[in-house]
Each structure stands twice: as C-alpha cells, then as structure tokens.
Amino acid sequence: MENNPYAPPSSEIPTEEAKKSSVGRFFQVLAGVLxxxxxxxxxxxxxxxxxxxxNNLFSDSIPNGIALSQLLGAAxxxxxxxxLMKVGIRLVSGKKKPEGANRKPIWVKLFLIYxxxxxxxxxxxxxxxxxGSLPMTPEQRAYFDxxxxxxxxxxxSSTLLNLAAGITLFRLRAIAVKLLLITLILSPILMVYTFFISGYSPASPAEQIVSIIxxxxxMGILIAIFVYSLNLKKQGKLT
Incomplete structure (x- = not known):
C-alpha cells in the first residue's frame, strides 16, 4: 500500500485509547467540579x-450539652x-498521589464519616x-421517660461498636472485621427490641414505616461494609 504524502504523521492521529482517555478526563474534571x-x-x-x-453556648434557653453536640457536628x-474539597481539586488538576503514599480506600473513609x-x-x-425542647406526643414522651x-x-453500645468499627477499619486493622460482625449481630436485636418490645410509639404509622426502612x-450498609472488610482482609490490606 502506497503512503499518502498528504496524510498526517501517525503520531498525530489520535488513537482509540487517547480518545477514551480524553473522555475519561472530561468526566473526571466534571466530577471534581461538582x-x-x-x-x-x-x-x-x-x-x-x-x-x-x-451562640447557643452563651444562651440560657439551650443546654450546654446540646450546644456542644451542635459544635461537634459542625466541626x-x-x-x-x-x-471533599481536596479530593475535588485533585480530580480537576489531575494530580495523583505518589506511588509510595499510604492510600486508604475511599469506602473506608466514607464509612468512618457515616x-x-x-x-x-x-x-x-x-x-x-x-x-424537653423537642416537641413529642404524650406517648413518645412517656416512652422516652x-x-x-x-x-x-x-x-x-451499638453506637460505640459502630464507631469503633469505623475507626479500626479506617486504620486498616483486622479487628474491624470482628467488630463489624458483632454490630451485625446486635443490630437486628436492637431493631426488634426497639420496635416490638420496648413500647416504641411513633407519631404516625408513616413514621414507623420510615423508621423501619x-x-x-x-443494616444493609453494615452488611455491605462487612463484606468489603472481608475482601480487604483476603487481600492482606488489614493488619
């Protein structure tokens, strides 16, 4: 086959891989901006x-405990x-962490935040x-009291176990698998006790349905992260 003297050099013709790379880069930048x-x-x-x-810390109408919890949530x-800002900037700039950097899986970080x-x-x-500043029905107030x-x-105990599992998984510790297993066992027990034994009284049937869902x-999130932690353990990423 004769060469076309007017054809551009092969190095200047975008390959399929280059086209895919440019499309991927576009969506990466878009994700970073969002x-x-x-x-x-x-x-x-x-x-x-x-x-x-x-402001609530210096207010006489709101307990300091509530104000401190609000401050902790804001922090x-x-x-x-x-x-998230750092992740977005890194996506937009296209910079990557050094190969030797200690990278923690994104799902580990998200679970800790959760x-x-x-x-x-x-x-x-x-x-x-x-x-007493939260409006409740008489039944709900009686249940709480x-x-x-x-x-x-x-x-x-369930809350502390979840938090401990999140922290240990973030640190990539193998004990996180056991803690997640315990929380998985405790969660349905807590659910059954709350909705069917403890006398929990929702304001409406719709509220009860939302609470159960x-x-x-x-529980679904716990199951997913437990399976994920097992996978990390099999890969040798948990120590």
Missing amino acids: LIIFSLLILIISIVGGVAAI LFLVLGIW VSMGAIGIVYSYLIMSS NQGMLDYLLIF GSLVG
Whole structure:
C-alpha cells in the first residue's frame, strides 16, 4: 500500500485509547467540579452551624450539652467539607498521589464519616429530648421517660461498636472485621427490641414505616461494609 504524502504523521492521529482517555478526563474534571461545589455547600453549612452552636453556648434557653453536640457536628462537617474539597481539586488538576503514599480506600473513609455522624446524631437526639425542647406526643414522651438501663445499654453500645468499627477499619486493622460482625449481630436485636418490645410509639404509622426502612438501610450498609472488610482482609490490606 502506497503512503499518502498528504496524510498526517501517525503520531498525530489520535488513537482509540487517547480518545477514551480524553473522555475519561472530561468526566473526571466534571466530577471534581461538582465535588468542589458540594464541598462548598458543606463548608457553608458547617460555618453557619458552628456560629449558631457558639451562640447557643452563651444562651440560657439551650443546654450546654446540646450546644456542644451542635459544635461537634459542625466541626465534623467542616472536616468533611475540607476533605471533599481536596479530593475535588485533585480530580480537576489531575494530580495523583505518589506511588509510595499510604492510600486508604475511599469506602473506608466514607464509612468512618457515616458512623461518626450517626454517633453525633444519637447523642444530640438524646440531649435535645432530655432538655424537653423537642416537641413529642404524650406517648413518645412517656416512652422516652420510661427508658431504662437496658435501653441505654443497647443503643449506646451499638453506637460505640459502630464507631469503633469505623475507626479500626479506617486504620486498616483486622479487628474491624470482628467488630463489624458483632454490630451485625446486635443490630437486628436492637431493631426488634426497639420496635416490638420496648413500647416504641411513633407519631404516625408513616413514621414507623420510615423508621423501619431506615433501620433496614442501616443494616444493609453494615452488611455491605462487612463484606468489603472481608475482601480487604483476603487481600492482606488489614493488619
């Protein structure tokens, strides 16, 4: 076959791999931009929440415990926003971490954020219910006032186990697998006890359905992260 003298050099013709690479780069930049925008919203929320929490610390109408939990939540959102901002900037710039850098899987980081926010939410809920500033039906108030040591033991032990599992998995420790297994065993027990034994009284049937669905979703997340941790252990990434 004769060479075409007017054809561009083969090095200047974009290959299929180069085309795919450019398309992938476009979506990478797009994801980075969206992530930066999302992180900015989180940072704004954290700053507004932090200012409100500081004001509540000096307010006589709001208990200091609630204000401190608000401040802790705002700090967590601030850390999350900064981290997402860094990820977004790295995606847009195309920079990669050095090969020798200690990379933690993204799902490990997200799970730690998930359990941390859950723990803060539970503590905050109990503080605000204890203060009496949260509107509740008489049945809900009676249920909360009648909670005993077993209720607190189940709820807070489950929360602490989730948090411990998140921290140890973030540190890539093998004990995280055992902690996740314990939380998986405890979660359905807590769910059955809360909805069918403890006398839990939702404001409406719809609220009960939402609560049950939320619990099932939480269990699904635990199952998924447990399977993921087993995979990490098989790969030798947990020590």
